[in-house]
Amino acid sequence: xxxxxxVDVDLAAVAANLSSEDRRExxxxxxxxxxxxxxxxxxxxxxxxxxxxxxxxxxxxxxSLEDAPDNLPDAPPDASADDSxxxxxxxxx
Numbered sequence: 001x002x003x004x005x006x007v008d009v010d011l012a013a014v015a016a017n018l019s020s021e022d023r024r025e026x027x028x029x030x031x032x033x034x035x036x037x038x039x040x041x042x043x044x045x046x047x048x049x050x051x052x053x054x055x056x057x058x059x060x061x062x063x064s065l066e067d068a069p070d071n072l073p074d075a076p077p078d079a080s081a082d083d084s085x086x087x088x089x090x091x092x093x
Contacts, residue, residue, distance in 0.1 A: 002050040004068035009035065009047050013061045048072065 014031040032042075038056040040047040048068055 002052055004048055004050055004072065005054065006043060006066050006068050007040070007047045007049060007054070007057070008045070008063040008065075009040075009057065010061050010063050014057070017058055017061065 011028045011031045014034065015026045015028050018026040018031060018034060035047060035056075036042075038049075039053040040049045040056075042048075054062075054065075
């Protein structure tokens with residue numbers, strides 16, 4: 001299993017670099033989607049990713065990096081809160 005790391009990503013820098021590559025304006029929402037598509041998982045205001053996937057980021061896009069604890073769950077810590085919010089919306093329908 002590849003080592004996982006916790007990354008503080010500069011979303012504005014990711015968006016700027018994507019804008020430059022795509023030759024169009026890219027916002028932070030699209031930058032977040034880029035990270036999700038690249039295998040990054042949101043973890044509070046940072047991201048969890050397997051070390052091989054760090055290559056999707058430029059060094060200038062990384063504010064900080066640390067090893068993820070071995071006991072860190074696979075799902076983001078706020079995933080259960082998101083699920084309960086979805087359930088309450090479904091109940092109204």
